[in-house]
Amino acid sequence: MTTPHSSFSNSFVLQRALLKPLGAVMLALCATVCATQSHAADLPVLKVGDQSLQTRGILEASGQLKDLPYKIEWFNFPAAQPLGEALNAGAVDVGGLGDAPLVFALAAGARARAVAATRSNPLDLAIVVGAHSPLNDAASLKGKRIATTRGSIGHYLALAALKKAGVPVSDVTFVFLAPADAKAALASGSVDAWSVWDPYTALGEARDHDRIIANGVGLSEGLSYQVATERAIADKRVQLADFLRRVAIGQRWALSHPDEVAAMQSKVTGLPTDVLKTVYQRGQVHPVAIDDSVVAAQQRTADTYEAANVIRAHLDVRTSFDRSFPLP
Structure with a gap:
């Protein structure tokens, strides 16, 4: 016959038997979580600057942010x-x-170097006007106000387009604004044109029916770079090399997957998917090796800025490249 005392005793033993493995599991789980958190805290950090989240969107969509052996901020x-x-x-x-x-950054004294390069079709680089503007080409910009961001590829395009059209820079008024402010100025009529790039170009075309009166084809080299500080090149070389490899792989993947990239980019930025698909389809951004032709093209860009007094001194761009990161 089981006594209340023995029943209590058996129940206590049973609870201890059940709790013992549960406690072991909890301790093991805690150890795993703590170890994971400790491991994450110990990972080196690479601080990455992005524009309109375009690089991040490509890396997310192509799966290149999985299994990083470092942390990206x-x-x-x-x-x-x-x-x-x-x-x-x-x-x-x-x-x-x-x-x-x-x-522009190097002329301002930035201690940084281009470590990877891409070329694109510069259809995305454009001078745009409002839907009902009477302007129809670069020559018609004489006497007008052009919004752009100082030192940007938009600024460069405006200078190159005016030169090709035979319009002296002194015959236009540049209004240097951030993209959001430039868009508002164009919409309000405070400026006559805006020299800009994607995704702003595509967004203006789709949402406000802005018209392109000049683009970068034949005027822009279509080059862009991943630029690293000299300190990062020295102190975070392993992480930097891995990041550049992933970016190049992602860019190649994006060329044949514009729908997937646009969908991911839309989630990240909130921009319409159709606009972003236009950005990727017409840009055709692809990685290229930093070779002598790239350096020569960059020198032409620097010389154009020097001639327009955007930069005050001659810049020899050869020292602004680091060719030690091979193209995967």
Whole structure:
């Protein structure tokens, strides 16, 4: 016959038997979580600057952010100028800049070098006007006000387009604004044209029926770079090399998967999927090796800025490249 005492005793033993493995499991789980958190905390950090989350969107969509042996801290910028300033200040380790913004950043004293390059079809680089504007080409910009971001690829395009059309720079008024402010100025009529790049170009065409009166074909080299600080090149070389490899793989993948990239980019940025699909389809961004032709093209860009007094001194771009990161 079982007594209340023996019943209590058996129940206590049973609970101890059940709790013992449960406690072991909890301890093991805690150890795993703590070890994971400790491991994550111990991972080196690469600080990456991005523009309109374009690099991150490609890496996310192509699966290149999986199994990173380091941690990425993302810093998003609306245009190249503030990203260049962040590189100059050492606030980011690496970031994407167009050829003209790289010249502008280097002229400002940035201790950074181009470590990877891409070419694109510069259809995405354009001078746009409102839907009902009477302007129809670069020559018609004489006497007009052109919005752009100082030192940007838009600034470069405007200078090159005016030169080709035979319009002296002194015959136009540049209004230097961030993209959001430039768009508002164009919409309100405070400026006559806006020299800009995708995704802003595509968004303006789709949403506001802006018209392109000139694009970068035949005027822009179509070059962009991943630019790293000299400190990052020295101190985070392993992480930087891995990141550049993943970016190149992602860019090649994106060429044949515009729908997937646009869908992922839309989730990240909130921009319409159809607009982003236009961006990727017409840009055709693809990685290229940093060779003598790339360096020569970059020198032409620097010389154009020098001739227009955007930069005050001659810049020899050869020292602004690091060719030690091979193209995968």
